Amino acid sequence: MKRPVYIREASAIGPQPVFDTDRLEQVAAYTTHPLNAVVPELRRYVDPVRGRRMEKVARIGLGTALNALDRAGGAAPEAIIVGTGLGCMESTERFFVPLLHNNEDVPNPTAFIQSTHNNVAGQIALATRCTGYNYTYLHRGISFTSALLDGWMQVGLEGRATVLVGGAESITPDYYLVQRRSGIWKQHDVPNLEVLRATDGGALCGEGAAFFVLGDTPGPGTAVRVVDVDISYRGGAETLRDRVQAFLQRNGLSTDRIDLLMTGRNGDGPQDGAYAPMEADLPQATHAAYKHLCGEFFTANAFGLWLLWSGLRTGHLPAEAVLRSGSAAPRWGLLVDHFQRTDHSLVLLERIGP
Amino acid sequence: MSDRVVITGLGVISALGTNVEGNLDALLHERSGIGPITVLPTRHRGSIPVAEVHLDDDALAALAAPRAVRSWTRTALLGLRAVKEALAHAGIDPAAQRTAFISATTAGGIDKTEPIYDQYFLPEIPDEAAQYLGTHDPGDHAQRIAAELGFRDLVTTISTACSSSANALMLGDRLLRHGLTDVAVVGGTDALCKFTVNGFNSLLILDREPCRPFDRDRAGLNLGEAAAYLVLETEARARARGADVLAVVSGYANTNEAFHATASSPDGTGAYEAMRQALAMARLAPEAISYVNVHGTGTPNNDASEGIALNRLFHGAVPPFSSTKSFTGHTLGAAGAVEAVYAVLAIRHGVHFANLRWRTPLNEAPLVPVTRTRRDVAVRHVLSSSFGFGGNNTSLVLSAPEARP
Numbered sequence: 001m002k003r004p005v006y007i008r009e010a011s012a013i014g015p016q017p018v019f020d021t022d023r024l025e026q027v028a029a030y031t032t033h034p035l036n037a038v039v040p041e042l043r044r045y046v047d048p049v050r051g052r053r054m055e056k057v058a059r060i061g062l063g064t065a066l067n068a069l070d071r072a073g074g075a076a077p078e079a080i081i082v083g084t085g086l087g088c089m090e091s092t093e094r095f096f097v098p099l100l101h102n103n104e105d106v107p108n109p110t111a112f113i114q115s116t117h118n119n120v121a122g123q124i125a126l127a128t129r130c131t132g133y134n135y136t137y138l139h140r141g142i143s144f145t146s147a148l149l150d151g152w153m154q155v156g157l158e159g160r161a162t163v164l165v166g167g168a169e170s171i172t173p174d175y176y177l178v179q180r181r182s183g184i185w186k187q188h189d190v191p192n193l194e195v196l197r198a199t200d201g202g203a204l205c206g207e208g209a210a211f212f213v214l215g216d217t218p219g220p221g222t223a224v225r226v227v228d229v230d231i232s233y234r235g236g237a238e239t240l241r242d243r244v245q246a247f248l249q250r251n252g253l254s255t256d257r258i259d260l261l262m263t264g265r266n267g268d269g270p271q272d273g274a275y276a277p278m279e280a281d282l283p284q285a286t287h288a289a290y291k292h293l294c295g296e297f298f299t300a301n302a303f304g305l306w307l308l309w310s311g312l313r314t315g316h317l318p319a320e321a322v323l324r325s326g327s328a329a330p331r332w333g334l335l336v337d338h339f340q341r342t343d344h345s346l347v348l349l350e351r352i353g354p
Numbered sequence: 355m356s357d358r359v360v361i362t363g364l365g366v367i368s369a370l371g372t373n374v375e376g377n378l379d380a381l382l383h384e385r386s387g388i389g390p391i392t393v394l395p396t397r398h399r400g401s402i403p404v405a406e407v408h409l410d411d412d413a414l415a416a417l418a419a420p421r422a423v424r425s426w427t428r429t430a431l432l433g434l435r436a437v438k439e440a441l442a443h444a445g446i447d448p449a450a451q452r453t454a455f456i457s458a459t460t461a462g463g464i465d466k467t468e469p470i471y472d473q474y475f476l477p478e479i480p481d482e483a484a485q486y487l488g489t490h491d492p493g494d495h496a497q498r499i500a501a502e503l504g505f506r507d508l509v510t511t512i513s514t515a516c517s518s519s520a521n522a523l524m525l526g527d528r529l530l531r532h533g534l535t536d537v538a539v540v541g542g543t544d545a546l547c548k549f550t551v552n553g554f555n556s557l558l559i560l561d562r563e564p565c566r567p568f569d570r571d572r573a574g575l576n577l578g579e580a581a582a583y584l585v586l587e588t589e590a591r592a593r594a595r596g597a598d599v600l601a602v603v604s605g606y607a608n609t610n611e612a613f614h615a616t617a618s619s620p621d622g623t624g625a626y627e628a629m630r631q632a633l634a635m636a637r638l639a640p641e642a643i644s645y646v647n648v649h650g651t652g653t654p655n656n657d658a659s660e661g662i663a664l665n666r667l668f669h670g671a672v673p674p675f676s677s678t679k680s681f682t683g684h685t686l687g688a689a690g691a692v693e694a695v696y697a698v699l700a701i702r703h704g705v706h707f708a709n710l711r712w713r714t715p716l717n718e719a720p721l722v723p724v725t726r727t728r729r730d731v732a733v734r735h736v737l738s739s740s741f742g743f744g745g746n747n748t749s750l751v752l753s754a755p756e757a758r759p
Contacts, residue, residue, distance in 0.1 A: 018432070021563045044424065062538075069531075085491055085493065086491055086588060087492070087513070092464075092549075093555065095549070095552075096464070096467075096471075096549055099548060099549065099552050100468060100471055100472070100548075103397055104397045104548060104552050106552050106553075106555075108556060109553065109556035109557045112552075112553035112556055112557070112744075113557075115553075116515055116743055116744065117460065117461075117492060117513035117514075117515075118513060118514045118515060118742075118746060119742060121514075121742070122610070122612075122744040122745075122746070124549040125610045125612040126612050128355040128612075129612050130610065131609055131610055131611060131612050131624070131627070132609065132610065133608050133609070133610070134608065134609075134746055135512060135514060135521060135525075135608070136512065136513055136514055137447065137510055137511065137512055137513075138462075138491065138492035138493055138511050138512075139492070139496060139509070139511040140491065140494075140497065141495035141499075142509075142510060143493070144512040144660075146508075147721070149508075150525065153528060153529075153532060153534075157532050171546050174475075175490075177474070177475065178487060178490070179404035179487075179488075181479060181484075181487055182487035182488040183389045184488075212690075230507045231507075231509075231510065232506060232507055232508070233497075233500055233505060233506055233507065233508075233509040234500075234501065234506055235506065268530060328661070342497065
């Protein structure tokens with residue numbers, strides 16, 4: 001029995017000022033990268049003493065998770081599902097580098113304990129006293145969408161009332177360099193608001209967290225529901241186009257019904273080309289993008305979903321996010337994202353009511 | 355209720371052997387895989403026993419046989435070998451239908467990051483190191499295996515410590531029940547590495563001798579390395595294509611203790627809840643369980659709380675149980691799938707596996723495990739538990755096909 005799955009509330013932290021609000025008003029511009037997440041005051045959610053011992057990904061993950069629940073009226077989650085591509089890299093390095101350099105002399109197990117990939121989900125469970133289902137997905141560009149798919153199944157198909165899903169990622173200086181040398185970041189600085197015009201390879205590195213309270217009933221304010229989620233591996237531009245067509249078809253929608261298209265364009269010229277055939281199928285929609293605002297990272301699409309949700313819910317998107325204006329008062333929103341042309345995510349949202 | 359989900363293929367590589375047959379043979383003949391370190395380059399050689407796959411990376415690559423060996427970590431090679439075996443066993447080509455690949459790991463590609471990390475920061479990176487630049491993250495192994503074998507749909511990786519691959523099985527079952535995939539290949543892989551050996555060593559929970567799960571004098575766990583995968587599909591599909599139905603997925607549950615970052619609650623509440631909910635989903639009374647493959651790491655904390663939970667669940671009448679970690683060591687992200695494979699073997703071959711080196715009952719729960727491998731027993735329903743770091747607890751119930759008409 002399929003039931004509607006609503007986004008009751010959401011919360012995000014990242015390079016843009018979006019914490020504890022449902023709209024992005026003043027877009028932050030950066031001239032260098034990586035684009036770092038600006039951590040707001042989190043005293044309400046994270047004990048300052050404990051917070052100092054927590055690495056950034058855990059702080060922003062816990063902060064957005066608890067803020068989203070707070071915004072949803074103090075909802076208690078029955079399940080906690082987190083996506084993160086690298087998990088607690090800072091703690092990993094804190095344990096790992098001394099181990100390599102000091103002939104396996106390790107000081108104490110604290111960093112090892114904190115490096116556990118499901119640390120963020122565990123911290124959220126401790127804070128919410130949630131003893132239910134607790135999963136963490138670590139799979140590059142679909143880490144968050146795996147969590148979303150799981151949560152969507154739990155509420156829509158398995159009868160749970162409230163499920164918390166989110167994505168969190170933070171970059172360490174060392175791992176930024178490793179990824180840069182692997183060729184996924186631009187080798188030079190480009191202003192983030194101009195990067196989508198770039199034709200060369202590489203993206204701007206970013207970081208951030210976004211959490212969503214999924215429920216079987218709408219929350220206060222304009223309701224937005226998650227209609228469907230699709231994840232696929234590999235395939236080129238034509239495959240992505242076919243995948244989008246099949247995705248809309250299985251949801252009974254023709255391409256001209258999509259009002260707001262949010263793509264994962266990130267300024268990596270050759271890779272952004274993968275979106276072009278699919279975009280050409282949706283000429284009437286507003287075309288928007290988000291990775292120039294938050295940077296590229298494994299769970300950037302969690303911020304993409306936040307911005308799509310925000311656009312549907314408030315009817316507002318900052319001008320810097322809009323690539324081409326189309327239909328006003330959007331009802332159907334589509335997130336299309338790929339990471340390195342291997343990990344593909346499709347998410348269909350619908351605004352309910354006025 | 356949608357069509358039930360069945361298991362039609364198995365693959366495993368561990369210290370007991372490089373395939374299912376080798377693992378079964380070692381289990382039947384009570385041949386433990388735990389011994390001195392011979393492959394991993396670590397200063398703990400000679401002092402900490404482990405359960406290694408006795409192949410160096412080159413020999414493992416030759417066995418797993420990827421089309422090109424460049425950039426394959428040990429974790430990915432172990433996984434590839436076991437996935438290939440499971441697919442061949444089931445007679446499944448991943449590209450022939452919607453096939454989800456749900457993998458799991460805790461260490462990911464760190465086994466290759468370790469020896470070359472400093473080279474990443476040299477002005478010129480030697481190619482020997484450069485090939486591993488993008489292989490550290492947990493998703494790398496699954497991505498690489500998927501590309502090698504032609505998976506095109508949902509490919510994802512779960513990491514919830516020691517319950518990781520049991521959780522992969524749960525997700526595969528759910529996707530099939532909801533009709534979101536046609537076939538799911540589920541499991542996990544973890545190679546031994548300095549990171550985990552030193553991490554567990556710093557927690558002071560590694561036994562200096564081969565481990566003694568559920569023994570009063572137990573002194574910790576032994577780490578192991580392994581990969582194991584199972585092919586899941588709906589029974590209707592399996593029967594239609596004439597596949598051999600090995601076992602049925604009857605029930606499962608994942609709970610979280612929200613108690614402590616690493617330790618289990620001393621009263622075993624989390625373990626109890628996972629087992630109780632798994633039985634409830636399977637609609638089975640505790641007495642229907644023929645055999646329990648316990649988590650049984652051999653740490654004082656785990657075995658005490660798990661023993662208390664078992665006593666509570668079974669009202670003191672605990673069915674035959676054992677920890678096969680006394681053979682394989684604790685294979686972390688692979689453990690849930692390794693033990694799910696063993697559960698299917700227990701059902702298929704009518705065996706209760708031995709809990710090696712057991713002598714004296716626990717003070718907290720005086721239970722007597724299966725101490726010698728028993729053959730020719732009827733195994734209808736197996737309860738298999740994987741309880742993770744931080745209280746992430748999963749229990750699975752797997753059943754003989756004829757036990758659930």
